[in-house]
Amino acid sequence: MPDLLKAEGTPAVRHRPRAATALAAVPTGAPVSQVWAALGTAGVLRDLYDLYDHDDHDDRGGGTAAAPDPARLADLIGAVDARGDNGVTLSVLVQTASALPVLAACAPEKGPVRQALDAALSGTSTVALAATDSAAAGSDLAGLGTEVAIGPDGLLVTGGKRWITTACGADWLLVLARHRPGRHFTSFTWVLVPARAPGVRVRPADTDLLTGSATGHVELDGVRLPADHIVGRPGRGMAVFAQHMGTERLAGALWAVALTSRVLADTKERLTRRHFDGRPLWQHDAVRQRYAACLVQVRQLRALCESLGERVARRQDLAAAALLKSAAGLVADPVLAACAQLQGADGFGRGGAQRIRGEAGVLGIGGGVTELVLAAVADNADTVLTELRS
Numbered sequence: 001m002p003d004l005l006k007a008e009g010t011p012a013v014r015h016r017p018r019a020a021t022a023l024a025a026v027p028t029g030a031p032v033s034q035v036w037a038a039l040g041t042a043g044v045l046r047d048l049y050d051l052y053d054h055d056d057h058d059d060r061g062g063g064t065a066a067a068p069d070p071a072r073l074a075d076l077i078g079a080v081d082a083r084g085d086n087g088v089t090l091s092v093l094v095q096t097a098s099a100l101p102v103l104a105a106c107a108p109e110k111g112p113v114r115q116a117l118d119a120a121l122s123g124t125s126t127v128a129l130a131a132t133d134s135a136a137a138g139s140d141l142a143g144l145g146t147e148v149a150i151g152p153d154g155l156l157v158t159g160g161k162r163w164i165t166t167a168c169g170a171d172w173l174l175v176l177a178r179h180r181p182g183r184h185f186t187s188f189t190w191v192l193v194p195a196r197a198p199g200v201r202v203r204p205a206d207t208d209l210l211t212g213s214a215t216g217h218v219e220l221d222g223v224r225l226p227a228d229h230i231v232g233r234p235g236r237g238m239a240v241f242a243q244h245m246g247t248e249r250l251a252g253a254l255w256a257v258a259l260t261s262r263v264l265a266d267t268k269e270r271l272t273r274r275h276f277d278g279r280p281l282w283q284h285d286a287v288r289q290r291y292a293a294c295l296v297q298v299r300q301l302r303a304l305c306e307s308l309g310e311r312v313a314r315r316q317d318l319a320a321a322a323l324l325k326s327a328a329g330l331v332a333d334p335v336l337a338a339c340a341q342l343q344g345a346d347g348f349g350r351g352g353a354q355r356i357r358g359e360a361g362v363l364g365i366g367g368g369v370t371e372l373v374l375a376a377v378a379d380n381a382d383t384v385l386t387e388l389r390s
Contacts, residue, residue: 017075019044023083032091032212033126033169035080039092040123048072048096049104068097068247070309074254081258084351086359087212089255090366094165095120097251099127099174101244102190106232113192113231116172128170128195130218131241134160139369141176141188141238146220148177148191150227150234157191157199157223167202167216170195175220176237185238190231199223209359246312246321248367249328250305256328256363257302260335263353264294267339270346287342294335301331319383322376329370332363 022042026035039045048068076096080089103117119125132138135145146159157177167173173193180187193200201219232240268291271282281287304327311317312324340353347353364370377384 017079018042018047019076019079020082023079026083028083029085030088031169032088032166032214035083035088035092036095036126037123039076040121044072044076045096045100045123046121048076049100068101068251068313070250070254070305070313073097073251073313074258074305074309077251077254078258081255081262084262085212086259086356087210087214089259090210090213090362091126091166091169093251093255094129094248094366095127097248098244099129101247102129102174102240103127103192103231105240105244106190111228112226113228116192119171125171126166126169127172127174128164128166128218130161130164130167130173130193131176132161132163133176134162134217138163138365139372141241142183142185144176144178144188146175146177148175148179148189148230150179150189150230154227155191155225155229157193157220157225159220161218161220163205163215164218165213165215167195167214167218168204169214173200173218174231175218176241179234185242186235188237189234190237190240191225192229192231193220193223193225197223197225209355210362242318243316245367246316246318249321249325249373250309250312252363252367253301253305253324253328256332256360257298257305259356259360259363260294260298260301260332260339263336263339263356264291264298266351267291267342267353270343274344274346281342290338291342294338297331297335301327319376319380322373322380323384325368325373326370326377329364329373332360333357336360 019039022038022044023035026038073096077089077093080092100117100120103113103120107114107117116125116127120127131141133144133146136143146157146161149156157175159177161175173195175191175193176188177191178187179189195202199221200223201221202216205215205217268282271287272280274281276284304324308320308324311320336353336357340347340357343353
């Protein structure tokens with residue numbers, strides 16, 4: 001993981017991350033497709049994962065699954081975040097931490113699911129994870145209304161998805177749909193939908209935030225597909241999603257560290273340039289104390305990522321993932337709010353902390369609202385207390 005607030009010009013403690021090298025030639029402001037292609041061409045996306053054989057109890061009876069290496073994931077997110085386009089970072093994060101692991105967990109040796117996975121890993125195509133539904137609140141996946149009818153002649157997908165990251169630029173939509181009524185977790189299935197298939201309509205989300213994420217709303221009007229576009233076993237959709245949810249939460253916490261570190265560095269530079277009462281703002285004790293408190297919070301979050309990263313990525317420890325997700329939500333907004341105030345009027349300018357704070361609000365919502373995830377932490381209070389006292 002990149003050193004916190006490394007000063008410009010300071011010699012690197014270790015080699016430059018491959019992701020940063022891969023992105024060095026990508027122009028500022030490039031769309032996510034270009035960033036994704038550069039990462040794939042350099043082998044960064046494929047090397048992010050340890051591929052291992054499934055046992056007989058997997059979701060499709062053999063093949064490979066992806067467990068991201070936490071250090072490589074941190075390097076990747078840090079390198080993309082350093083470009084300063086939060087929308088592009090969000091898109092890369094969701095694809096690497098959610099869409100690709102789900103595809104890898106379910107891809108057979110050949111067929112469209114394997115083709116989509118291989119193309120995404122090589123950077124030649126992008127995948128949008130389409131879970132949040134038009135028929136239910138974002139946190140109520142069991143209430144989704146998108147349906148897939150599985151018949152002898154193939155699949156029929158009908159419904160709608162809202163606030164889907166990468167939707168407006170994706171080649172594939174990884175759609176979570178119900179194949180039978182009810183809220184039981186076995187009622188849901190993943191379907192791989194070509195973004196240009198007849199019946200698919202995508203419109204941009206009405207927002208000025210995170211524009212680089214290509215976020216949009218998706219309508220699925222009687223989309224007909226061959227049976228091999230089912231991703232994994234019917235009825236295993238929610239289980240597979242839950243299995244890999246921790247990876248996205250780890251990635252979100254890593255992004256919170258990278259983002260707040262970047263804004264803190266920018267804020268410190270601004271404070272050294274601006275003067276009050278004949279001396280730089282940075283030299284005033286009240287300013288330094290508030291800034292230092294933010295440093296402590298971010299450093300604590302990074303330590304939590306380092307201590308729990310392996311448990312989340314390798315052991316799919318959802319309780320540890322809930323701790324990380326909650327911590328990211330509790331740290332990011334207060335730190336960015338402090339930076340926004342310390343930047344004063346400059347914080348409202350282009351690239352200022354006020355806008356960044358608005359975009360970073362996704363860290364407290366995406367992948368689970370902080371308050372709901374805290375409930376999961378409370379459910380595991382005894383385990384956490386035992387670990388704290390061991």
